[in-house]
Amino acid sequence: MFPSFLSSAAVSVSALGLxxxxxxxxxxxxxxxxxxxxxAKQRATDGTTRVALVPATRVVxxxxxxxxxAYRNTGRQPLADIVLDNPVPAAIAYRAPAEGSAAPELxxxxxxxxxxxxxxxxxxxxxxxxxxxxxxxxxxxRLGAPLAPGAAxxxxxxxxxx
Amino acid sequence: MTRRPLATIHxxxxxxxxxxxxxxxxxxxxxxxxxxAAQAQTTTPAAQTTAAGTVxxxxxxxxxxxxxxxxxxxxxTASFVVDRKVNFTVVTDQSGYTQVNLNQQNAVTTFRVxxxxxxxxxxLLDADQPGLLTGLLIGTDNFDMLNLRVFAxxxxxxxxxxxxxxxxYIDELAPDASVAVFVVGNxxxxxxxSIAWDSLHVTAAAGGATGTxxxxxxxxxxxxxNADNTVDIVFADxxxxxxxxxxDIARNGQGRAYSGYQVGVRNVxxxxxxxxxxxxxxxxxxxxxxxxGATVEYCLLVNNATTTTPATAVALTDVVPANTTYVxxxxxxxxxxxxxxxCVVNGSTxxxxxxxxxxxxxxxxxxxxxxKTVTANVGDVAGGGRIAASFRVTIN
Numbered sequence: 012m013f014p015s016f017l018s019s020a021a022v023s024v025s026a027l028g029l030x031x032x033x034x035x036x037x038x039x040x041x042x043x044x045x046x047x048x049x050x051a052k053q054r055a056t057d058g059t060t061r062v063a064l065v066p067a068t069r070v071v072x073x074x075x076x077x078x079x080x081a082y083r084n085t086g087r088q089p090l091a092d093i094v095l096d097n098p099v100p101a102a103i104a105y106r107a108p109a110e111g112s113a114a115p116e117l118x119x120x121x122x123x124x125x126x127x128x129x130x131x132x133x134x135x136x137x138x139x140x141x142x143x144x145x146x147x148x149x150x151x152x153r154l155g156a157p158l159a160p161g162a163a164x165x166x167x168x169x170x171x172x173x
Numbered sequence: 174m175t176r177r178p179l180a181t182i183h184x185x186x187x188x189x190x191x192x193x194x195x196x197x198x199x200x201x202x203x204x205x206x207x208x209x210a211a212q213a214q215t216t217t218p219a220a221q222t223t224a225a226g227t228v229x230x231x232x233x234x235x236x237x238x239x240x241x242x243x244x245x246x247x248x249x250t251a252s253f254v255v256d257r258k259v260n261f262t263v264v265t266d267q268s269g270y271t272q273v274n275l276n277q278q279n280a281v282t283t284f285r286v287x288x289x290x291x292x293x294x295x296x297l298l299d300a301d302q303p304g305l306l307t308g309l310l311i312g313t314d315n316f317d318m319l320n321l322r323v324f325a326x327x328x329x330x331x332x333x334x335x336x337x338x339x340x341x342y343i344d345e346l347a348p349d350a351s352v353a354v355f356v357v358g359n360x361x362x363x364x365x366x367s368i369a370w371d372s373l374h375v376t377a378a379a380g381g382a383t384g385t386x387x388x389x390x391x392x393x394x395x396x397x398x399n400a401d402n403t404v405d406i407v408f409a410d411x412x413x414x415x416x417x418x419x420x421d422i423a424r425n426g427q428g429r430a431y432s433g434y435q436v437g438v439r440n441v442x443x444x445x446x447x448x449x450x451x452x453x454x455x456x457x458x459x460x461x462x463x464x465x466g467a468t469v470e471y472c473l474l475v476n477n478a479t480t481t482t483p484a485t486a487v488a489l490t491d492v493v494p495a496n497t498t499y500v501x502x503x504x505x506x507x508x509x510x511x512x513x514x515x516c517v518v519n520g521s522t523x524x525x526x527x528x529x530x531x532x533x534x535x536x537x538x539x540x541x542x543x544x545k546t547v548t549a550n551v552g553d554v555a556g557g558g559r560i561a562a563s564f565r566v567t568i569n
């Protein structure tokens with residue numbers, strides 16, 4: 012089971028080629044749709060400025076983006092032990108769980124998972140330092156409860172384009 | 174007016190007129206730090222940001238169980254294209270005005286353009302002479318330079334090399350790279366000329382083709398369809414002339430910096446000393462005497478005691494004394510020799526007729542037989558430099 016995560020992680024960070032592959036994914040009962048949104052400041056009529064999430068049509072370095080996974084059980088059986096494993100693209104720096112989303116488990120090396128405070132990064136000269144958000148290479152969510160038929164949910168994390 | 178800290182953060186070493194509060198306005202600094210939200214970008218060099226055109230895509234892999242049977246799937250792939258965040262700085266890269274002399278050709282003011290965009294691009298350059306900079310620079314603009322031109326520093330040595338630095342736009346400037354830009358002009362021969370302001374106007378242009386001048390970039394209108402999955406142009410440059418709004422506004426893909434020329438020195442301490450030496454008298458070989466038939470060399474030594482300013486087009490005239498005869502073809506111009514030993518070392522022999530067409534060394538001389546006047550045009554005398562001219566007469 013676990014090795015299959017690794018192989019798909021390697022593919023997904025490569026560029027457009029995967030776009031062609033994506034529709035060919037087997038229509039299993041669990042449907043997962045990825046979205047990338049960008050934070051845009053919008054001026055409201057009352058003069059205040061609000062931050063809205065809009066599709067990532069205009070993204071320049073330094074912009075905050077939100078990576079979102081929407082999942083739905085389209086089958087007739089409940090689905091258990093759901094794990095969503097999302098590699099963080101190389102040009103993206105992880106920041107935080109998005110508003111309204113469960114906090115993902117993080118990893119910097121693909122082996123140890125947990126909150127950021129529990130992770131560290133090996134230094135080239137030996138020893139370790141505490142991991143920072145920018146060190147995160149993958150995030151994953153493990154759903155605690157089975158997903159009933161027709162049920163859906165949404166998970167997201169916030170990041171910055173380097 | 175308070176000093177804007179922006180300029181000192183980014184280009185502290187490029188500042189002009191450091192003692193003036195207005196100095197910071199001289200340096201055109203781009204968007205960095207202008208908005209609080211942009212602070213994260215201030216510390217990231219452009220070369221380390223994600224290049225425009227990079228495709229970022231995201232796919233999650235998913236595992237689950239159905240009635241105890243393990244299954245895997247992938248999410249759909251979401252992707253976007255990193256857009257071009259156009260940002261750059263234009264600064265004055267010299268301290269104070271360029272000191273010039275009247276009629277000086279190819280006087281240079283130096284600027285520097287730094288590309289802070291997440292991609293390589295061209296920059297279009299043009300120079301103009303705004304007259305409305307009162308308060309921005311010291312003094313008052315009262316003349317215009319002639320034939321103002323602008324060149325990029327092609328060989329990247331920071332110095333304007335005529336004939337070498339000929340490119341009139343900046344070609345393919347990499348992220349974080351910077352290049353000097355020279356505005357070159359001629360000073361008019363106008364006695365009242367004191368200060369001329371000039372400005373370098375820079376426009377971001379499309380890169381991608383070496384040796385080709387790209388078209389000026391236009392910010393992508395996001396109301397247009399199909400802006401997704403293409404490299405949009407986003408201007409992120411700041412207003413480079415601050416609150417004065419003289420020629421630049423924020424986020425327009427353009428920048429400006431200001432400099433100027435000053436006619437500082439109007440005169441030089443030029444002195445001429447004349448000495449005579451008897452070369453031969455036809456009788457005594459050791460100590461020739463001033464007797465009829467003796468040949469006398471007159472030596473005119475020009476000294477420019479102003480060390481910083483050359484004197485140009487220096488002309489010497491001298492009337493041959495009574496009872497002497499000018500020796501034809503005896504005018505020589507060159508480096509002064511040891512006093513009392515030689516007037517001119519490695520001197521040129523000047524054609525002394527009125528026709529200067531045959532003169533090739535730039536220096537001319539003539540002898541007017543009617544007025545018995547020797548004229549020697551010794552050319553430029555460098556600041557602190559000396560030039561000697563000699564001619565010979567015979568005593569009647």
